[in-house]
Amino acid sequence: MASLLRTHYPWTRTPFLASAPMLGAATPALDASVSKAGGIGFLAGGTKFDALDKDLLQVASILEQSKSELANEAHVLPIGVGFQLWGCDLSVAVAAVKKHSPAVVWLFAPTDDAEFGRWSREIRSVSQEKPKIWIQAGSVARARRAMDLAAPDVLVLQGSDAGGHGFVQAASAISLVPEVVDVLASEYGGGTPVLAAGGIMDGRGVTGVMALGADGAVMGTRFLASDEAGIAQGWQRELVRATDGGISTGRSTLCDRLKETVGWPPHFDGRAILNKGHEDERAGMSDAENVALYKQQLAQGDDAWTPHGRMVVYAGTGVGLVKEVKPAAEIVHEVHVGARNATQRATSACSASEPQAKL
Amino acid sequence: MASLLRTHYPWTRTPFLASAPMLGAATPALDASVSKAGGIGFLAGGTKFDALDKDLLQVASILEQSKSELANEAHVLPIGVGFQLWGCDLSVAVAAVKKHSPAVVWLFAPTDDAEFGRWSREIRSVSQEKPKIWIQAGSVARARRAMDLAAPDVLVLQGSDAGGHGFVQAASAISLVPEVVDVLASEYGGGTPVLAAGGIMDGRGVTGVMALGADGAVMGTRFLASDEAGIAQGWQRELVRATDGGISTGRSTLCDRLKETVGWPPHFDGRAILNKGHEDERAGMSDAENVALYKQQLAQGDDAWTPHGRMVVYAGTGVGLVKEVKPAAEIVHEVHVGARNATQRATSACSASEPQAKL
Numbered sequence: 204m205a206s207l208l209r210t211h212y213p214w215t216r217t218p219f220l221a222s223a224p225m226l227g228a229a230t231p232a233l234d235a236s237v238s239k240a241g242g243i244g245f246l247a248g249g250t251k252f253d254a255l256d257k258d259l260l261q262v263a264s265i266l267e268q269s270k271s272e273l274a275n276e277a278h279v280l281p282i283g284v285g286f287q288l289w290g291c292d293l294s295v296a297v298a299a300v301k302k303h304s305p306a307v308v309w310l311f312a313p314t315d316d317a318e319f320g321r322w323s324r325e326i327r328s329v330s331q332e333k334p335k336i337w338i339q340a341g342s343v344a345r346a347r348r349a350m351d352l353a354a355p356d357v358l359v360l361q362g363s364d365a366g367g368h369g370f371v372q373a374a375s376a377i378s379l380v381p382e383v384v385d386v387l388a389s390e391y392g393g394g395t396p397v398l399a400a401g402g403i404m405d406g407r408g409v410t411g412v413m414a415l416g417a418d419g420a421v422m423g424t425r426f427l428a429s430d431e432a433g434i435a436q437g438w439q440r441e442l443v444r445a446t447d448g449g450i451s452t453g454r455s456t457l458c459d460r461l462k463e464t465v466g467w468p469p470h471f472d473g474r475a476i477l478n479k480g481h482e483d484e485r486a487g488m489s490d491a492e493n494v495a496l497y498k499q500q501l502a503q504g505d506d507a508w509t510p511h512g513r514m515v516v517y518a519g520t521g522v523g524l525v526k527e528v529k530p531a532a533e534i535v536h537e538v539h540v541g542a543r544n545a546t547q548r549a550t551s552a553c554s555a556s557e558p559q560a561k562l
Numbered sequence: 563m564a565s566l567l568r569t570h571y572p573w574t575r576t577p578f579l580a581s582a583p584m585l586g587a588a589t590p591a592l593d594a595s596v597s598k599a600g601g602i603g604f605l606a607g608g609t610k611f612d613a614l615d616k617d618l619l620q621v622a623s624i625l626e627q628s629k630s631e632l633a634n635e636a637h638v639l640p641i642g643v644g645f646q647l648w649g650c651d652l653s654v655a656v657a658a659v660k661k662h663s664p665a666v667v668w669l670f671a672p673t674d675d676a677e678f679g680r681w682s683r684e685i686r687s688v689s690q691e692k693p694k695i696w697i698q699a700g701s702v703a704r705a706r707r708a709m710d711l712a713a714p715d716v717l718v719l720q721g722s723d724a725g726g727h728g729f730v731q732a733a734s735a736i737s738l739v740p741e742v743v744d745v746l747a748s749e750y751g752g753g754t755p756v757l758a759a760g761g762i763m764d765g766r767g768v769t770g771v772m773a774l775g776a777d778g779a780v781m782g783t784r785f786l787a788s789d790e791a792g793i794a795q796g797w798q799r800e801l802v803r804a805t806d807g808g809i810s811t812g813r814s815t816l817c818d819r820l821k822e823t824v825g826w827p828p829h830f831d832g833r834a835i836l837n838k839g840h841e842d843e844r845a846g847m848s849d850a851e852n853v854a855l856y857k858q859q860l861a862q863g864d865d866a867w868t869p870h871g872r873m874v875v876y877a878g879t880g881v882g883l884v885k886e887v888k889p890a891a892e893i894v895h896e897v898h899v900g901a902r903n904a905t906q907r908a909t910s911a912c913s914a915s916e917p918q919a920k921l
Contacts, residue, residue: 213918343806374808374879375734377761382882402736410773414908447702449733520733523741549773553901559572
């Protein structure tokens with residue numbers, strides 16, 4: 204499977220690493236850096252072709268030389284584009300694929316899973332290069348449905364630790380990955396690579412999910428704390444400050460309500476740092492008042508991002524492992540080195556041994 | 563650290579594996595089987611010395627020969643005993659340690675974490691053999707508190723995937739383990755072994771948490787589906803039947819209310835298979851009615867355990883990986899073999915590689 208991934212995405216190194224398609228945060232510079240470092244970066248598409256077109260042109264421009272080197276074997280732009288189906292137009296995806304040939308289109312969060320079938324069929328049909336289709340799932344049932352509806356080239360399994368939008372109900376990668384891998388092997392011939400997402404911050408997490416059966420990993424929160432991420436400095440300060448994400452973050456739909464985002468299917472919420480807004484909500488504050496206070500604070504700009512403030516700080520449970528904002532390429536490099544160290548550690552810790560005293 | 567564990571528990575093999583102290587379910591036969599197979603089994607103590615004394619005598623009797631072989635180097639009974647501090651008497655623990663010298667006393671769920679200090683001091687002082695103290699934590703903050711209050715010999719980190727009682731708010735092992743390991747290294751000299759629990763069902767999970775930085779693993783749900791577990795056959799049928807634990811199980815305090823268990827500190831709830839009782843509660847049914855219906859069904863004995871019934875089926879998110887009830891020794895053996903396979907898999911998947919095409 205590792206060799207399949209390296210054939211399909213020939214600029215990548217092992218272990219296989221992707222940066223998540225985080226709307227707004229995943230800039231052309233971030234994605235280009237991740238791909239140049241041997242991972243694969245993802246833009247997030249929306250409802251406007253012009254915005255995505257501009258981003259893709261910018262990636263192409265950064266990677267201009269790279270693209271021509273790759274062109275011999277695969278006429279693709281060596282990044283991917285992710286779409287939250289409930290809020291995106293298929294026509295935007297189709298136009299972007301026609302014009303730019305991204306290597307991957309990643310599908311996520313349809314209102315109805317049947318959309319996976321329509322999107323994947325149309326996207327595969329518009330380009331000679333047949334962009335790879337990745338589908339994100341958060342349970343065995345949804346993984347099976349994605350396989351049946353769209354036979355994706357890669358399944359991305361998002362566990363409960365993930366920051367930002369995700370499934371209200373989910374296991375972590377610890378049990379989700381091996382169970383899905385077993386189902387793929389027994390029911391689908393086992394040829395579909397699986398990537399794990401959620402709580403993975405460094406090489407230890409990547410090796411961890413590989414041991415569980417994944418073929419690679421996706422990191423979101425860690426790349427939010429990269430030089431190239433398109434988020435407020437205050438948000439990045441909070442990512443570096445926060446620790447103990449199991450208790451300092453939580454899942455809720457409050458952040459959507461504060462931002463007045465409407466349309467996420469009901470089985471999604473988002474993991475973010477728990478703040479004053481969450482506390483006020485628990486104490487009975489109405490959404491109207493909470494939104495008003497949020498907007499007041501938002502108007503303060505970068506200074507609004509304080510501990511126990513009201514800003515929306517999406518972050519996974521691994522936020523305590525984020526100690527520094529650094530270039531995305533450095534993050535990718537550290538993951539590669541860290542993963543090999545973790546592998547050696549696990550090997551020596553799991554090596555066969557006879558007990559010193561026999562019972 | 564692996565060698566430290568093998569010195570302290572000389573009958574164990576690597577990777578280091580413990581069965582969880584599950585009240586009622588962890589029988590003397592289960593614990594003896596786990597320890598004989600190269601793991602370490604745990605009984606659960608309660609408020610009555612007589613019951614625990616009887617269990618410990620039975621373990622000693624099963625392990626009689628074993629105990630004498632071990633006696634040369636460590637005069638301990640090669641199993642441990644776990645105590646939920648909020649509902650247990652320290653005097654019971656002290657008496658059990660005096661009489662039986664279990665290798666480990668595992669402390670969990672005090673009403674106030676300060677209890678960890680008192681319990682560990684008293685238990686360590688009553689026996690020449692100084693039983694090892696293990697403390698279970700579910701966050702970085704609680705891990706730190708346990709270290710400060712009791713300097714445990716082992717920290718057990720329970721992630722959000724765990725079945726049965728656990729922390730309302732927690733990360734999974736994916737991020738909890740590496741963050742705690744880093745804190746132990748930077749603030750406590752790094753000499754304390756860490757075990758991971760929650761969602762681990764086979765060798766892949768064990769290798770996964772070792773890659774994340776743990777020194778071993780604890781499994782609960784998997785051992786519930788062992789021949790020796792002291793639970794209803796119906797419960798075991800449900801463990802084998804259920805799949806997709808991220809959505810088929812959930813965290814709630816309903817099971818305590820159904821069983822009329824009073825006293826768990828408010829930061830604990832339990833993960834169990836979601837059933838008719840949970841559904842009725844969501845639809846507005848009162849506890850009184852839910853309890854009455856639960857008791858009605860309970861009276862049906864083994865037949866009461868049906869899919870979508872009302873019985874309490876504690877299970878972790880990895881329940882879908884449980885396919886068969888089998889002898890505990892076989893489970894331990896499969897974990898040891900599976901962990902080595904998973905290590906090899908991760909090693910080959912993470913090995914250094916140059917990209918086939920350079921960007």
